[in-house]
Structures are given as C-alpha cells and as structure tokens.
Amino acid sequence: MNVCTINVDNGMAIPESSHCDLGAENAIYCGDGRVAPVNVAATDITPAETQQTHTNEDRYAIAISLPDITAQDYVTDEEFQDMYRFLVNDELTQNERRNRVTLLLQDQYFLKGDLLFKWSLPRNKREHRLRPVAERLCIPKMFRHKLLKHFHDNLGHFGIQRLFLILSYRVYWNNLLKDIQEFCHTCDTCLRSKMNFGFRSSPLHPLPVPNGPCESYSLDHEVLSRPTKRGNVAVLCVVDQFSGWPILRGVPDLTAYTTARVVFTEVIVPYGVPFLFVTDKGGSYCVSFFFNI
C-alpha cells in the first residue's frame, strides 16, 4: 500500500524536502516542516487513531493511501500502455501518430519499479516558487474513480479547486480536472449539505389573471407638485387590470378613509364589487381601507 501525505492546513504543497517515497511506507509532513514517521498504512488506521493523530501535534496532516498498481494495469490501460511499453521494452506501435506522441513525451515520464511517473514542471518562475518539480504517479483508468472517492471522502469533501490542487501534485491522468468536477458535482453528501449561497432570489408569486372587466383593480396615488384650487393634493388612480381602463379622481389627502370613499362612489357603485384590489400600501392602510368600505 502506498501512502501519500497531505497538508490539510493549506490544502497541498508538501515541500520537496519532505517528499516521501511513495513505494516505502513512510512519513507524514507536519505543518511546522517536520517529517514524522508513520508505521501503518492508511487503510489500517482506525477512526479512533485518526482522531488521536489530529488532536496531537500531527493534527495538520492526514495520511491518504494510493492504489497498488501493477505493471499489468499499465499494459492494459488505454492511456498509458504506449508509454509504458516504450519505457520498459522500447516497443512502439504500428500507428505512426501514436508513436510520434510517445517519442515527443518520453522525457516527461520515468519508471520507478513497476510504477509509471510523470514529471510536473512549473511553467514559470512564480509557479516554481509556489510549486517545485513534482513526481506524479500515473493512475490507470480502473483506479481513478476509487481514488477520487477515497481522497474526496477522507479530506472532508473538499471542493473542486482544493481537491485538484492536492491531487494534481501527486497523481496524473488526462482530464484530471474534468473528472474531479464531475465527481464533486455528483457527490451525494456534497449535494445534500453544501448550501448554494449564490442563489438568493425569492420565488415569484404572480397575480391571478382576471377573466373579465371590473374583476380586479390596481390602486395608487400620484402626488401633485402643488395643491389645486379645489384643495386636492393628489390624483387617485384606479385602473381595471383586464381592460386597462383608468379612473382618475383628485383627492384632498392620501388617507385610507378618503380613498375608500372615492373607490366606493366611483368604482363599486357603478361597476359592482370587484374580486381583487392590488396596491403597494401597507397592511394597516389596507385594513383601514376595507373597514371604511
């Protein structure tokens, strides 16, 4: 069983100086830069022991297991079989295009025992300071889902970016980020527990559509810039929502009593009792309005 170590304090970036041999069971990188020996494989750690590890001085690190990969797994793997056969036996395929890719990328791969590794080279000086050269274990397709599940579940259901930072430093396969995205988006625990804070709009409650005229009216006031000669300070606007027919009357004030009196004489008496009044007035205003009607 191979054991790799993850610094859960900052998400990744185990220094090269503490980089442990994946083939030898091994060491844990502590948050303060020390390397503590580990005598058990990750799968042998009981929950109680794991808890004890976290509460002690090694609480910044967690041991994660990598799969046991054999040479046969690489030979039968769709992605790595060409490179593996070339590095082991100098074999090339009958396909010129695949051979060209193998020859161009051969410097990026190397063997350590039966395991195939790929160099991860920083693309610029800034990345070199943050993440030096790393040896990434090539993972055949048959192990990928199990490995993603193991890392994702044991690291507290990390999100896409954090999980990618951790895995891309240790393992390699094509479309690693895409597979992580698919896995995180379909994790049942994450879907149930992680709240989507970006979704903040409230559901809409559309008003009922009237079936004919004089069923529902909208009410509002248009306040005038100055009082009229008759002492009116605003215009009460009552609009039939079905036909759009407006009823406009000047009012001396904006009180619920005055509004109710105008609505009763101008709307209810000539056209009947409507089904609905729609207004943006407050609750107390509406109570007083219907009380006076």
Ligand SMILES: [Zn+2]
């Ligand atoms: Zn999850």
